[in-house]
Amino acid sequence: MMKADLLVRGADVVTPGGVVRADVAVKGGRIAGLFAGEMSPSADETIEAQGLVLLPGGVDTHTHLREPGFTHKEDIESGTRTAAAGGYTTVSGMPNVQPVTTTVQRYLDVIEAYKRSSLVDFNHNPSPTNLSEIKGLAEAGALGFKIFMITDKGADYPHMPELGVHHQGQLFEIAEEVAKTGIPLMVHPNNQQLIETLSERALKVGDTSYQTVARLSASYDGIVFDSAISYLCRMQEVLGFHLHVLHVRSPRSMEVLRAAKAKKQAVTVETNPHMLFLCDDWNEIERLGPYALNLWNGPNTTKMLWDSLRDGTIDVIGSDHAPHLREEKEIGWTDMFAAANGTPKIQETLPLFLDKLNQGEISWTRLAEVFSSTPAKTFGLYPRKGAIQVGSDADMVLVDPRQEQVLRNEDMLSKCGWTSWDGRKVVGAVKHTLVRGAFVYRDGKVVGKPGHGQHLKPQRPEGA
Numbered sequence: 001m002m003k004a005d006l007l008v009r010g011a012d013v014v015t016p017g018g019v020v021r022a023d024v025a026v027k028g029g030r031i032a033g034l035f036a037g038e039m040s041p042s043a044d045e046t047i048e049a050q051g052l053v054l055l056p057g058g059v060d061t062h063t064h065l066r067e068p069g070f071t072h073k074e075d076i077e078s079g080t081r082t083a084a085a086g087g088y089t090t091v092s093g094m095p096n097v098q099p100v101t102t103t104v105q106r107y108l109d110v111i112e113a114y115k116r117s118s119l120v121d122f123n124h125n126p127s128p129t130n131l132s133e134i135k136g137l138a139e140a141g142a143l144g145f146k147i148f149m150i151t152d153k154g155a156d157y158p159h160m161p162e163l164g165v166h167h168q169g170q171l172f173e174i175a176e177e178v179a180k181t182g183i184p185l186m187v188h189p190n191n192q193q194l195i196e197t198l199s200e201r202a203l204k205v206g207d208t209s210y211q212t213v214a215r216l217s218a219s220y221d222g223i224v225f226d227s228a229i230s231y232l233c234r235m236q237e238v239l240g241f242h243l244h245v246l247h248v249r250s251p252r253s254m255e256v257l258r259a260a261k262a263k264k265q266a267v268t269v270e271t272n273p274h275m276l277f278l279c280d281d282w283n284e285i286e287r288l289g290p291y292a293l294n295l296w297n298g299p300n301t302t303k304m305l306w307d308s309l310r311d312g313t314i315d316v317i318g319s320d321h322a323p324h325l326r327e328e329k330e331i332g333w334t335d336m337f338a339a340a341n342g343t344p345k346i347q348e349t350l351p352l353f354l355d356k357l358n359q360g361e362i363s364w365t366r367l368a369e370v371f372s373s374t375p376a377k378t379f380g381l382y383p384r385k386g387a388i389q390v391g392s393d394a395d396m397v398l399v400d401p402r403q404e405q406v407l408r409n410e411d412m413l414s415k416c417g418w419t420s421w422d423g424r425k426v427v428g429a430v431k432h433t434l435v436r437g438a439f440v441y442r443d444g445k446v447v448g449k450p451g452h453g454q455h456l457k458p459q460r461p462e463g464a
């Protein structure tokens, strides 16, 4: 019998086929065997994991690590340390860095920075605003292409004017070109003209309150958002690209997306932890002001979102980890239009989900799907990533589902040093995180080394 490098003994293992109590053997960075009720091999190191649950490591295809350009907020090393503490083993960054990632050369420069600094495996999602760069970006290994249909009113970051695509014809031509690559087009949906008109109305009467800004995009039953998603789905139907819709939160857009999926359109749906744990609660918006983001989901969304997560309409949870310093947020108490948009989340997401799992809102297998296997499948990383099965990379997170903890600002590893959930008591905690069999987080400490992460090129679809 082989000798393993590592044996994780006696955990409840969340596999693609369900939860099984098993010993998991790791050799050469890969999962070498699962042993349930049979003799497991000896190993150089054994982790006793009785009472713990072993999940596939998180695959976060939507992370803002702020490097290059905004490293006072976060950098690749600090961001991936935070990811490791949150149970994530793969991250993919977004193009709103400086310089913006719109060319092959800039993409390759970002990848070089990750190679030096990342603790976990990685990729990056460039912006396809330069039509002539799209093919080259795909060949260089881009995971997804990211479009912002939004530019901020009153601020030029994080939704930078040079990345905003508001013209429907321009968006159409981008989607046509991206279709040829087979790589998903990730879109932040927004009707820019409408939100500008609604914003102008508030500004005209001098109303820059965070309450007003939070209500804006949910106003008129979410039409700002829904109208963009309707166009995207129709465009997908005629152009055939893989559409990955980000930040989904409104009832009408969920209906449109559900219908598109029922027609077998190549549409995948992402929502984010703030939609499920923060922006669904008006009291939290009032209490936290700029630290709760600049949006409210609108009424009657929470149950709809959880139902959509369980029934498979929502495919993926992206952390949308988007740190900003307190100084960049504080202005939001008086002028929310000027405050930086985004909140940190990558360390908090899994504990928040474990807490909901304990309340019966989601099962272990569904959690493993939205947190790991479906993002890996959607972006061409499966089965190397996203599953605890023989032959896959040994990317795993061992969690204690019964450990109570209070999320606190002082325990956050992000450079920004705060969390929207400061003081939130949750049941469930991350114990250890392993990337290709190596501990990157162990018993409350980051032990991974910068440079451990590898660039993950997606497997391109046939013929693309």
Ligand SMILES: [Zn+2]
Pocket: 062, 064, 094, 320, 322
């Ligand atoms: Zn984002």
